[in-house]
Amino acid sequence: MNIPELKPQSDAKLIDEMAKGYQAAQVLYTAIDYNIFTLLEKPKTAKEVSDEIGTDFEITNKFLDALAALKLISEGDGKYSNTALARTFLVKGSPFYQGNLINVYAMAYDAWSKLPQALKEGGTSQKQKPDEKKNVFDKTFILSMAEANVRGPLHRIVKKIENIPEFKKAKKLLDLGGGHGLHAISFAQINPDLEAIVFDLPPVVEVTKEFISQYGMEERVKVMAGDFDKDDFGNGYDVIFVSHSIFYHTKETIHEPLEKIYEALNEGGILISNHWLLDDGKGSSTLALWELWLSVLGYPHHVYTTKEFVDLLKEKKFSDTQIFDITTPEDPSAIVIAKKGENKK
Template identity: 30%
Template sequence: METAIQPSPAAILQMGTGFWASKVLLTAVNFELFTYLSKKSNQSAKGIKSLLDLKCTDRNTYDFLDCLTGLGFLKREGLLETARYSNTVDTDIFLNKANPSYIGGILEMMNERGWGIWGNLDEGLKTGLIQNEAKNGGQPIFDLLYGNPELLKNFVDGMTGVQMGNFIALSQKFDFSNFKTLVDAGGSAGVLSLMVAKHNPHMNCITFDLPPLESMANETIQKFQMAERVKVMSGDFFKDGLPKADIVTMGNVIHDWDEDTKIKLIQIAYDALPKGGVLIAIENVIDNERKQNVFGMMMSLNMLIETGDGFDYTFDDFNRWAKKVGFSSTELLPLTGPSSAAIAIK
């Protein structure tokens, strides 16, 4: 005889208070706690309290650090007064500012911007209007970024860290053997081009983006010592089109726009490719049944908040748009986590 499943509010309460856990992590990143612990591991709560100049009680400090421990972001030996705290493997690699693998830039932006504007999701759904700084007459997100070098660097570093696994996966999973040239549209710091060139020595790549990204991309290329096979080109692909290449890549670019502009972007890529050329869009492609890739759907809501009319899409959507432009076939290549490469062949 089967036991009846007992109703439980646990999952509802956990999700409903999920922003508490998020703010605990974002606060630790804002305090640069993980960077401090990378330099001075095995610290007491009182030592951390002093280091961060916290004015709360010792009990508040224990609660904060033990939340981070329970959430899996810190390791702890001992309890309360005797407790000693250290980074986990993941926080030591990805949340230590001294590491090139640091992805905290995107979390810093979440704390500074995303935290506030996501509180307007209900209004965004009711009105269908942008909910970020531009809502009250401020600058649109990309104007804000391009006008603030420090904020732009934090954003680019964070997005690069988030996407690095996808770029490496693409460079190793996709068969580049029949191609020689690649242009990465919206190439940011140039890391996608660098990963493709690094893992495929016959490939020559161009990272293409607006002028404010040029110096950052050149700096990254020099760091990897790959200036012979990875070049930087500045321009606006809506106005200038794209350089001719065997492959065009777009990493988290297409989702920024409404459907007509998405199709226009795919057309721009099509025009830059020869017969047999390939467009590769790296996105959080939503599963066609819209049940599994919840992160992709939340990213789509983020596009509502940030752009008003941008959205993430399913592979069926991509296939329809690509066929409308003239691509002969499409396929989907899973990368890491919720991300995939939507591929169209001319």
């Protein structure tokens, strides 16, 4: 075989990016940990940065050069400053700050390192018995989910829902498993006659209250503490909104929460579901990796095809199903709206 004539028919760039992806990620994680981008709201030299955060000058200088090569900061006249991308998403105080979300990604690295073990032995949390809901739904996690929403998904949801007739005339809405409450707050802002209630675990709704206060919506957005798998979440709702929560049930256990939702709605009321859905097997890498990660952790979770979920809703007596695709590469979501009452189609 003549080595000079030996050439692969495919480019290894994608494999190379995957194999080395942890390097750029670790640079970003460390920059968030040291608040580098907030520090660089005013341009600084490497020596000034090193002195302020108490780190080795030589490594700090190369660290800043790496951030510049990644186009998160820029260098000029011996000083480093943020790019527009960093100013928008990585500086504390920005309405689009992503620091908590990035910290959650960083904390997930340990779970990913257990993938070889999980392949042989199954998900890790099946062997440990922590208070899973307490551990998962801490403040950092809630803040990270809020950050993930304000960068795009929340606005796509609101745009699709604001002109739905049942929503426009709704007086009472439940945001079930609503976490940060930004959906409920947004819905109340676009429907001035709406009273919204965010139902979630007791530690979570304490964080929800902070968001409600931040947006001055205390009069029209309330919280209710409980576990929707165990506790009553009321009735008489015109709309029940559920986002990325009921799919944490297996195929066997999802029936009960759907039945509770149906019973809690007024006749003619609607369920609005925002979840990741497979388009008949055409799943994104985002979705596939998320499913794998949850399985490594040992959490029950199932992503339905659109048809599977619509059929399940019909089985639970919902009717007049509407589907709105709001998919992006980072967020393969679909909004499914279904009515309580007789099918009019």
